[in-house]
Amino acid sequence: MYVKTVLVSIIVFVLAVAPAWSQKPENILAAVGTPHNPKVQIVWNRYYDNTALADLYQQLQNAHPDLVQVASVGKSFEERDIWVITVSDRTVGDPDRKPAMYIDGGIHANEIQTSEFCLYTIWYLAEMHAAGNKFVRQLLAEKTFYIAPSINPDARDHFIHRANTQHSSRSGMIPVDNDRDGAYNEDDFDDLDGDGHIVMMRRKSPYGQFVPDTKDPRRMVRIAEGQQGEYELLGYEGIDNDGDGLINEDGEGAYDPNRDWGWNWQPNYVQRGAYKYPFSLPENRAVAEFIMSKPNIAAGQNYHNMGGMILRGPGAQEDEGTYSRQDIAVYDELGRKGEQIIPGYNYLVVYKDLYSVYGGQLDWMYAARGIFVFCNELWTSYLLNHRREHDDRQGEQYTFDQYLLMGDGFVDWKPFKHPHYGDVEIGGFKKTYGRLHPGFLLESDAHRNMAFTLYHAYNTPKLDVAEIDVQDLGGGLKELTAVVTNSRLIPTHSSVDVQNRIEVPDVISLSGGDVLSGMVVDDRDLGLTTEQRNDPANIRVANIPGNSHVTVRWIVRGGNKFTVTVDSKKGGTDSKTM
Numbered sequence: 001m002y003v004k005t006v007l008v009s010i011i012v013f014v015l016a017v018a019p020a021w022s023q024k025p026e027n028i029l030a031a032v033g034t035p036h037n038p039k040v041q042i043v044w045n046r047y048y049d050n051t052a053l054a055d056l057y058q059q060l061q062n063a064h065p066d067l068v069q070v071a072s073v074g075k076s077f078e079e080r081d082i083w084v085i086t087v088s089d090r091t092v093g094d095p096d097r098k099p100a101m102y103i104d105g106g107i108h109a110n111e112i113q114t115s116e117f118c119l120y121t122i123w124y125l126a127e128m129h130a131a132g133n134k135f136v137r138q139l140l141a142e143k144t145f146y147i148a149p150s151i152n153p154d155a156r157d158h159f160i161h162r163a164n165t166q167h168s169s170r171s172g173m174i175p176v177d178n179d180r181d182g183a184y185n186e187d188d189f190d191d192l193d194g195d196g197h198i199v200m201m202r203r204k205s206p207y208g209q210f211v212p213d214t215k216d217p218r219r220m221v222r223i224a225e226g227q228q229g230e231y232e233l234l235g236y237e238g239i240d241n242d243g244d245g246l247i248n249e250d251g252e253g254a255y256d257p258n259r260d261w262g263w264n265w266q267p268n269y270v271q272r273g274a275y276k277y278p279f280s281l282p283e284n285r286a287v288a289e290f291i292m293s294k295p296n297i298a299a300g301q302n303y304h305n306m307g308g309m310i311l312r313g314p315g316a317q318e319d320e321g322t323y324s325r326q327d328i329a330v331y332d333e334l335g336r337k338g339e340q341i342i343p344g345y346n347y348l349v350v351y352k353d354l355y356s357v358y359g360g361q362l363d364w365m366y367a368a369r370g371i372f373v374f375c376n377e378l379w380t381s382y383l384l385n386h387r388r389e390h391d392d393r394q395g396e397q398y399t400f401d402q403y404l405l406m407g408d409g410f411v412d413w414k415p416f417k418h419p420h421y422g423d424v425e426i427g428g429f430k431k432t433y434g435r436l437h438p439g440f441l442l443e444s445d446a447h448r449n450m451a452f453t454l455y456h457a458y459n460t461p462k463l464d465v466a467e468i469d470v471q472d473l474g475g476g477l478k479e480l481t482a483v484v485t486n487s488r489l490i491p492t493h494s495s496v497d498v499q500n501r502i503e504v505p506d507v508i509s510l511s512g513g514d515v516l517s518g519m520v521v522d523d524r525d526l527g528l529t530t531e532q533r534n535d536p537a538n539i540r541v542a543n544i545p546g547n548s549h550v551t552v553r554w555i556v557r558g559g560n561k562f563t564v565t566v567d568s569k570k571g572g573t574d575s576k577t578m
């Protein structure tokens with residue numbers, strides 16, 4: 001009976017979703033580097049709200065139960081779940097004991113493609129694993145990905161479902177009285193013509209400073225000296241809703257979730273956008289608690305838009321000393337590879353090349369947790385024409401819209417009777433053009449950025465007990481020397497971690513025989529060692545550097561079978577017996 005019901009459901013399901021044309025595997029030639037026959041079909045030239053995202057996570061978990069696990073790690077202000085998707089091969093070891101990479105998106109909710117880039121990564125890893133790709137199989141056997149695509153979910157849905165500009169809302173949805181008149185969010189933008197877009201207002205005026213561009217009359221350009229203006233620009237669509245003489249002065253939110261983190265936090269009068277105190281936003285607190293609960297996270301990636309940047313910290317110049325030469329060398333090697341993987345993106349430092357950020361997530365993850373983390377600013381004008389130099393960036397945006405988007409990025413100017421300004425026109429770029437990827441470029445850039453994160457994850461520590469050497473000292477005593485290698489770029493402890501003792505040391509243990517003494521070997525050739533008097537069977541080492549090794553030694557009485565085990569929070573475990 002049960003089997004019959006299931007069978008009927010499958011047939012009904014297939015009939016309901018199967019396309020009329022043939023898309024059977026035998027009718028398809030797979031393009032290289034792409035899942036050959038994905039169990040979960042996702043269209044990559046559109047954006048998904050939180051409901052659609054959650055449904056896709058669930059589909060991926062159902063299709064790949066050994067690889068994908070979905071969990072809510074907390075609730076947003078408006079009680080939406082904050083989902084973290086764990087991707088790892090569960091049939092090969094406990095995901096929480098493997099070196100891990102944490103990836104998130106959507107902290108600035110108007111930067112919505114950040115979530116699709118995360119979703120793409122989950123999908124790609126699971127489906128390429130299922131397709132038998134050797135690299136991905138090895139990666140998910142050795143590593144774990146914790147991916148949180150939408151960490152400020154309330155504002156994402158606000159951006160998607162309500163009329164907005166490309167910049168609104170960057171904040172979360174906790175009401176803030178921006179103009180301190182006792183009312184909250186009482187004077188937001190107004191979609192005056194009800195077309196679902198918040199765009200610009202212009203008015204014909206002999207005193208105006210703007211004229212239509214001769215090459216593209218949709219564009220307003222500032223007049224040259226001595227030239228007669230035709231239009232004045234009146235800002236984004238809106239009216240003075242509360243009659244205080246100001247337009248659009250108190251909209252949704254206004255705080256910045258990426259100025260709320262517990263490292264070098266500064267109040268709003270120093271760092272604009274800071275909320276009440278570090279982690280006063282429930283979404284960030286949930287994410288921070290999650291990250292702190294996973295000491296195996298060695299690598300991190302936050303996604304933002306825009307500018308085509310691969311950013312490392314520090315966010316503020318006074319934190320420069322936090323970044324040691326050794327850690328910067330690791331960042332440099334990863335970042336430069338990133339520039340190759342994602343053409344048009346530049347590897348940069350936040351405070352030097354962008355602006356100062358206090359209380360940013362990037363700095364908290366590195367300086368407070370010891371994680372090698374990048375922030376990629378997605379989307380760059382390089383993607384418009386594959387040139388780095390632009391004489392007229394805004395002009396190219398119009399040209400691109402005209403010839404490649406067929407004008408779909410722009411709301412044409414149309415007349416409107418404005419309650420304060422009289423006859424105006426409303427028009428301009430849609431919220432989905434300017435900072436977000438046009439559909440046909442979304443998958444390509446998601447793939448490149450994901451490839452960078454896979455390279456980063458691959459370079460989290462890989463520890464092996466490479467050698468156990470036994471010397472008979474006579475009198476029933478043996479000297480055991482063990483070498484533990486780390487064959488990847490990232491150390492088990494960044495230098496900020498070692499310095500501030502963020503994570504416990506790595507432990508190299510010997511079982512077998514009666515351990516009389518244990519030591520770290522500082523120089524094997526010269527026989528220089530540092531003894532550990534307490535608990536000599538479990539030697540604690542502060543760090544196992546990247547592409548390097550550590551050597552330890554024990555003096556043992558008796559025993560003939562010896563097992564050496566290395567146990568590192570960020571480096572995982574390995575054992576060898578002889």
Ligand SMILES: [Zn+2]
Nearest residue numbers: 108111304305
């Ligand atoms: Zn951002």
